[in-house]
Amino acid sequence: MGIKERKSRAKEDLKKAILDAAKRLFSEKGFTATSMRNIAELIEFSPTTIYLYYKDKNEILFALHQEGFRLMQDKFSALQHVEEPFERLKAMGRMYLEFAEQNRDYYDLMFVMEEPVELCFKSDSEWEEGMTTYGGLYQTILACQQSGYFKGFEPHGLSLTIWSMVHGLCTLSATKRLEHMVDKKDMIPGLVIPKRTYVFETFVKMLERIN
Amino acid sequence: MGIKERKSRAKEDLKKAILDAAKRLFSEKGFTATSMRNIAELIEFSPTTIYLYYKDKNEILFALHQEGFRLMQDKFSALQHVEEPFERLKAMGRMYLEFAEQNRDYYDLMFVMEEPVELCFKSDSEWEEGMTTYGGLYQTILACQQSGYFKGFEPHGLSLTIWSMVHGLCTLSATKRLEHMVDKKDMIPGLVIPKRTYVFETFVKMLERIN
DNA sequence: AAAACTAATTAACACCGTTAACTTATCCAA
């Protein structure tokens, strides 16, 4: 009786194919610009077929949102081998910036758009991916404090401060504010590295100089 | 020959009416959710009339974008009377947070959405409102440094770092990440103030403890 | 063989931003 299983596997495959098509189109033209009909065309099914597998467009967004967090965690897991906690913290920051830059579409979904986050919490259970991701930062901050950094700070407040800073930098950079709003020309003479890198390094210097 | 003037005044009025209607609808239902037809209905003109006054929807966004910056500058001008520079800096931060919270729609337009910022720089002249707004922060940072704060930091790097942090906090809070993604329950025991205020105060403490 | 279930489709609804063509009113010069 493998027929039923073959069919349910085929259904799973189609569901995955929809997601892959959506992902490809989203990263090519952005979320709002890609339509259900575009996705349908790519998988060579009729547009309404998608609705047999996903309740609506937001549910597709949510599925990719989850995939984004898994992707990010994969990327970050490599950093668990950096022993020195403050070094690890800095590496996490750089990696976060890199992830945001290289996966603009995922980043929007994960940390900017409102639609997917609503689906995370309408069932009021804990949201695992979110907690795990934040937990990685929090644990590193704790380790930093055990190594003598950031004395006298409450660790959650510190984690959220650092996250806010790096997130703000990512979004200002992605939305062109960092380069354009302030100054196109040589505001900072002799600056050769990207402005976001420069600002990040300034922040690191700030963290190093907390007494 | 006041007739011509009366007519051109009427045209100006209508242009303003379109903007007001757009503003109202935008703040009620958000940008993408309000259509040209919605705006038209509110001003009791046909939808296509709007195109006689604004090239397209983005041009309306841009006009409101500009209004947002004027509004922000008005709000901030009150702070020029705070003499002590670091006090002024802190007050600016609090006010920025407050502005973002109370004018979510403007804030999105000014610092999050991509569409309006493109119109700012397609003519590659300097963009006055942007420079003025940033300039307010930069001058305060300079004043802080003259009073002995933040020694050894390049002031632009510092300004952008602080801006990134506060902007990040505003957006994480507005998009529900701050409250929901991390922890619904008492992550920080005994926290009574809003989380964004708490994080802001942590950042201030950080700035105060730079040696 | 008939009935029930399943997967996918077509057709349709009510929107959207925007453009072209048309109407109506006003103005100005001959």
Add this chain to the structure above:
DNA sequence: TTGGATAAGTTAACGGTGTTAATTAGTTTT
């Protein structure tokens, strides 16, 4: 004063959107 230009606003239409209802075709079960 009349005719043509000019201006302001409208209607109709195009090609798109997310989504739902009704329908077909194919398979499975009774």
